[in-house]
Amino acid sequence: MIKTVGIIGAGQMGCGIAHVSAAAGYKVQLYDIAADRIEAGLATINGNLARQVSSGKMSDEDRKRALSLIKGSGDINDLAQADLVIEAVTEDETVKRKIYGQVCPVMRPDAILATNTSSLSITRLASATDRPERFMGIHFMNPVPVMKLVELVRGIATEEETFKAAKEFVAHLDKTVTVAEDFPAFIVNRILLPMINEAIYTLYEGVGTVDAIDTAMKLGANHPMGPLQLADFIGLDTCLSIMQVLHDGLADSKYRPCPLLVKYVEAGWLGRKSGRGFYDYRGEVPVPTR
Numbered sequence: 001m002i003k004t005v006g007i008i009g010a011g012q013m014g015c016g017i018a019h020v021s022a023a024a025g026y027k028v029q030l031y032d033i034a035a036d037r038i039e040a041g042l043a044t045i046n047g048n049l050a051r052q053v054s055s056g057k058m059s060d061e062d063r064k065r066a067l068s069l070i071k072g073s074g075d076i077n078d079l080a081q082a083d084l085v086i087e088a089v090t091e092d093e094t095v096k097r098k099i100y101g102q103v104c105p106v107m108r109p110d111a112i113l114a115t116n117t118s119s120l121s122i123t124r125l126a127s128a129t130d131r132p133e134r135f136m137g138i139h140f141m142n143p144v145p146v147m148k149l150v151e152l153v154r155g156i157a158t159e160e161e162t163f164k165a166a167k168e169f170v171a172h173l174d175k176t177v178t179v180a181e182d183f184p185a186f187i188v189n190r191i192l193l194p195m196i197n198e199a200i201y202t203l204y205e206g207v208g209t210v211d212a213i214d215t216a217m218k219l220g221a222n223h224p225m226g227p228l229q230l231a232d233f234i235g236l237d238t239c240l241s242i243m244q245v246l247h248d249g250l251a252d253s254k255y256r257p258c259p260l261l262v263k264y265v266e267a268g269w270l271g272r273k274s275g276r277g278f279y280d281y282r283g284e285v286p287v288p289t290r
């Protein structure tokens, strides 16, 4: 039975997962290598919980209780108590494999290790752990407190008991599960990211400006965010990594990452999280960069 959830990576997804887990009553141990990340993450979680209080979705008492259940830590040994550890670090296989090498010796042998990866092979990531039977993908959507879906992905060795425990955990968070097979980028990103990449090609080829493309998809297809706004929201580094995984994994030129996306990432323009992407967020309102 899962009581304590360990989370690795206090970025946008790690904090979102910490938020919903604590709100559902789980004890949460939030680990990141950077102490300032943890501090900033806890402040973000508090802000998002407060939003839920002001919109009447949560009482202030529940906000305080949820916050008190989250402990931030820069010491990986603090994950020893966790029944389930969810890794939500950068979408980079080398970084994730390194983390598994560090966390597995710390974790209880019976504990489950899950990854929030957007695209990487669960089977291949499992091979970098000491517990492929108790390893799987639990893929949350951004922003975690709002999005109802969680994709569950088994690796070749994932045991049924692991899958069941993950399914129960997600149900307890009041989210809906879809099951995806272990193919590059699973279901949501297999469909969503080529659309975003195509929007970037549309910009690259001069078919429309950032504003024209986003307005077209918001008003013409009823998307809540335009594709370029969404790319900035996800993070352009993450978008590029997903396209590379699709391109390498499916060996089809239709998944070729747009050179403009590559250029933005090379410039360190990663979207909202770095202050600039297809929009510049450093002023009062976002301004298109093209």
Ligand SMILES: CC(=O)CC(=O)SCCNC(=O)CCNC(=O)[C@H](O)C(C)(C)COP(=O)(O)OP(=O)(O)OC[C@H]1O[C@@H](n2cnc3c(N)ncnc32)[C@H](O)[C@@H]1OP(=O)(O)O
Pocket (backbone or CB within 6 Å): 048, 051, 052, 055, 057, 117, 118, 140, 141, 142, 143, 144, 145, 146, 147, 188, 189, 192, 224, 225, 230, 234, 238
């Ligand atoms: C890359 C991957 O691996 C997979 C992915 O996640 S792909 C990305 C999937 N996500 C999407 O496609 C998101 C698309 N965008 C949307 O659905 C909407 O724009 C949105 C829900 C983010 C915001 O909706 P909106 O109507 O424009 O804004 P707003 O009215 O301010 O917010 C709606 C609610 O979301 C909350 N919210 C908005 N942004 C938030 C954030 N970043 N974190 C937490 N909560 C947030 C607001 O507090 C509000 O909650 P209440 O109803 O409790 O007040």
Ligand SMILES: NC(=O)C1=CN([C@@H]2O[C@H](COP(=O)(O)OP(=O)(O)OC[C@H]3O[C@@H](n4cnc5c(N)ncnc54)[C@H](OP(=O)(O)O)[C@@H]3O)[C@@H](O)[C@H]2O)C=CC1
Pocket (backbone or CB within 6 Å): 008, 009, 010, 011, 012, 013, 014, 031, 032, 033, 034, 037, 087, 088, 089, 090, 091, 092, 095, 099, 116, 117, 118, 119, 139, 140, 141, 142, 233, 234, 235, 238, 273
């Ligand atoms: N963004 C999205 O919309 C979604 C992303 N995901 C997936 O979730 C994961 C995280 O993405 P996201 O939260 O957006 O990324 P962020 O860049 O916001 O956060 C990643 C976090 O991981 C930290 N980190 C990096 N290396 C280590 C390490 N060795 N040990 C501990 N922490 C580390 C980073 O710290 P630092 O910045 O200091 O390097 C950062 O705090 C990725 O796998 C991504 O594909 C899944 C669904 C949606």
